[in-house]
Amino acid sequence: MAANPWQAAGIGLAQMVIVLAGMILFGSLLNIVARFTLRRSSAEWRLLRIDRFWLVNTLLAPLMLALFAGFAWLFHLSLSDIGFNLNNLGLSLGVGIPLGLLLGLPSAIAAPIAARQGLAPMRVPFGRTLFDTVGAIGYAAILVGPLEEIPFRGIIQTLLMRAMPQQGIIGPFSIALGTFVAAFVFVFYHYRNVMLGGESQVQFWRQVPGRLVASFILSFLYQGTGSLLGPILFHNILDTCTIASLSISMYRLRKQGKLPPTVPPPINPAPPLIDPAEQQAQNYV
Secondary structure (H helix, E strand, C coil): CCCCHHHHHHHHHHHHHHHHHHHHHHHHHHHHHHHHHCCCCHHHHHHHHHHCHHHHHHHHHHHHHHHHHHHHHHCCCCCCCCCCCCCCHHHHHHHHHHHHHHHHHHHHHHHHHHHHCCCCCCCCCCCCCHHHHHHHHHHHHHCHHHHHHHHHHHHHHHHHHHHCCCEEEECCEEEEHHHHHHHHHHHHHCCHHHHCCCCCHHHHHHHHHHHHHHHHHHHHHHHHHCCCHHHHHHHHHHHHHHHHHHHHHHHHHHHCCCCCCCCCCCCCCCCCCCCHHHHHHHHCC
């Protein structure tokens, strides 16, 4: 680590940019490969990613986890370094699980009410079918935490805390500068949801306060315990409460005919009814 704190901070920020850029580029590459494999136009693939977000993310999860392993190797981080250890396990789980429920249960109550008033958190058509309802809940309960906490807390926050260990005081808490930066990076990286079409600008900014609260809890918890297990469970519980409540509520309303029973797009495109060469010939007739 560089002796000069400004130089050290610059190195840490550069490492963070490498991770974020790598995630964006790798995700874009996977999108291109999937789009051509499924023979989808860019617009059709964009719609499928929104409508079947949980299925697409689940299928891509092993590749994303491999990417995270590559980042850990690049920056010489062990599994223990990125939080997969038993350090302060009781404290990590004892704080993460109750706080996840404390924030998740009110969210589970408020989210369906807001959605029925046209204030849905995302453009995703939750609860469209039983298959989508079960799939979305399963994705939130198992994969959301690891897919977001490993890169943002385990890798990025670890690198930033090493590069920027200077401490600041917020109320009764002491927070490292690297932790503070990592908490904001996590929140504003979610603007990518707007770029991919999963959220509108209004939906993104409406969620910024809640995401800031959750992000600082996650970042404090990781800094204080060195364990990623508590943050992962907190994240899983919080998102599962919200997504399960939204999905089940919207599914019941659709079954009752109070919402349009939208039809999900097929994963594989239907074969053309007319041969393209024949269609082209007909265009000249």
